[in-house]
Amino acid sequence: MSRYSEDEIIARVFAPIAGAAALGLKDDAALLAPESAPLVVTTDMVVAGVHFFADDDPSLVAKKALRVNLSDLAAKGAEPIGFLLALALPDDWTNDWLDAFAAGLAEDARAYGAPLIGGDTGATPGPLTISITALGRARRFVPRTGAKPGDAIFVSGPIGDAALGLALRRDPALARRLSDEARDYLTGRYLLPQPRVDLSAWLGANASAAMDISDGLAGDLAKLCRASGVSAAIDLASVPLSAAAREAMAIDPALFETAITGGDDYEILITTGSEAPPAAPACRIGEIVAGSAPPVFLDGHKKPVFFKKLSFQHF
Amino acid sequence: MSRYSEDEIIARVFAPIAGAAALGLKDDAALLAPESAPLVVTTDMVVAGVHFFADDDPSLVAKKALRVNLSDLAAKGAEPIGFLLALALPDDWTNDWLDAFAAGLAEDARAYGAPLIGGDTGATPGPLTISITALGRARRFVPRTGAKPGDAIFVSGPIGDAALGLALRRDPALARRLSDEARDYLTGRYLLPQPRVDLSAWLGANASAAMDISDGLAGDLAKLCRASGVSAAIDLASVPLSAAAREAMAIDPALFETAITGGDDYEILITTGSEAPPAAPACRIGEIVAGSAPPVFLDGHKKPVFFKKLSFQHF
Structure with missing residues (x-):
């Protein structure tokens, strides 16, 4: 050769x-x-x-x-x-x-x-x-440290697709139960993230804090809160999910936790006090609150949900 | 653990x-x-x-x-x-x-x-x-591409110590034949390069071209000449060698080639048209000449010396 x-x-x-x-x-x-x-x-x-x-x-x-x-x-x-x-x-x-x-x-x-x-x-x-x-x-550096109580929390797009794409690659039996379309979409979201460069100007002008979600929404939000010295309340029912992710979760409801705590989304977690929210597909998912407690994740009945592990860690 | x-x-x-x-x-x-x-x-x-x-x-x-x-x-x-x-x-x-x-x-x-x-x-x-x-x-960016015919070629210090230090680590029998002092010095030069930050101001003001010697003097000089579109004549007898390197070469004369073509020196190869040379321990070792031929290395009798391999390459 x-x-x-x-x-x-x-x-x-x-x-x-x-x-x-x-x-x-x-x-x-x-x-x-x-x-x-x-x-x-x-x-x-x-x-x-x-x-x-x-x-x-x-x-x-x-x-x-x-x-x-x-x-x-x-x-x-x-x-x-x-x-x-x-x-x-x-x-x-x-x-x-x-x-x-x-x-x-x-x-x-x-x-x-x-x-x-x-x-x-x-x-x-x-x-x-x-x-x-x-x-x-x-333009203006958007830190992790600027979130303030009362700020709205947004994510820039659907959460968990990449983690589900990885789960499908690791579990061919699960993958076979999904439609071709859903499987291809989720696998694609794992293989090829879409960096949200379209949002950087809006973030520079409006965000109090931001970070890309690379290790999982739950864990990355906990990091942002620690860095800012605040806590957060998340309404899990408002976390945006793709149709493909919903299809996977209909087969195995435990995949919801995979989506919220899994990595590789590369959507952006945003906190802002601005009255003009980021454009769709960004979604408001909760609010920054005072305190140093870990973020609270609430289900549709306002009951807290606990995850086994907040995010991916190498060690 | x-x-x-x-x-x-x-x-x-x-x-x-x-x-x-x-x-x-x-x-x-x-x-x-x-x-x-x-x-x-x-x-x-x-x-x-x-x-x-x-x-x-x-x-x-x-x-x-x-x-x-x-x-x-x-x-x-x-x-x-x-x-x-x-x-x-x-x-x-x-x-x-x-x-x-x-x-x-x-x-x-x-x-x-x-x-x-x-x-x-x-x-x-x-x-x-x-x-x-x-x-x-x-201060002023010193490129690889600026060497001109007539420029003097300097190296900032002794050549080959690190390559010899590596040779000693690979050949314990050879290492045992050296004095403790020479062995420690050469091994140290391999383990811990001394970046020539003391020279950067002089280089910015005076050098026509420069690069650090990381893959071996012979090969790195060939790269600098190619980048500048020139050739070079090197007087091998003027290449500065440490006392420890001379001690090793007295035991095995083939180590001279190791020194000239071996990597990890992290001394600086300098070309300059300036009349004020860099301070000692920098040494003038030759001259840039016109042409696109590979650099020529001359021994004490002005006869060209050919090396098996000019420098370290990963591939």
């Missing part, structure tokens, strides 16, 4: 998709012009077997690795400047895999206006590992 | 060593004030079993992972603003390991004025993997 050399990977695979700041990837560093806006920087590392399956479509793996970072920028009210890619390739990588990975990356770099500006490629005896650092310019 | 939770890793291990831009690591992103200088950004990923040994002192592993990035900033004439750390922990990590890792990182963050400003911690079924992205402000 013939494979690119390290120099060829840079010159033939990544340099053609790089932006101006990358200096043709001929240098050791990217060079960015001074920005008059504050700079927002975020990094996320994804590992085969942990964050995605090693045999996933390389183009989707690339897009997901980039999008989870763009999602963080959007939640902070920032628009992308560009990103750096550190890539550790496992023993069995192929040129075809790398070409498809780079093509997926290039598509999203164009679509989101976030050019590749630098990186590092090396080998690993372990699984494929991708670390992306994204830079953005903030 | 009791271990930190993911939240504890952030709150107890990394938040105490983070800088102001990290916002206490309570948020998904770092926030940097606008800079009037251009921004320089670089990323390097290191993997246990590839770039270091899994049982190396965790404090030295942390320092090396940070220093290879600071070395890139220095070579570009930039001074550090801060860095982001993405860390994938293998199954057998311990609190002690993580505490020592963070302590090493904190020491260097202080010593080099490069605070931790953000990051991501997760699990890997593979080896420990560390990806650091460093940001700096450029």
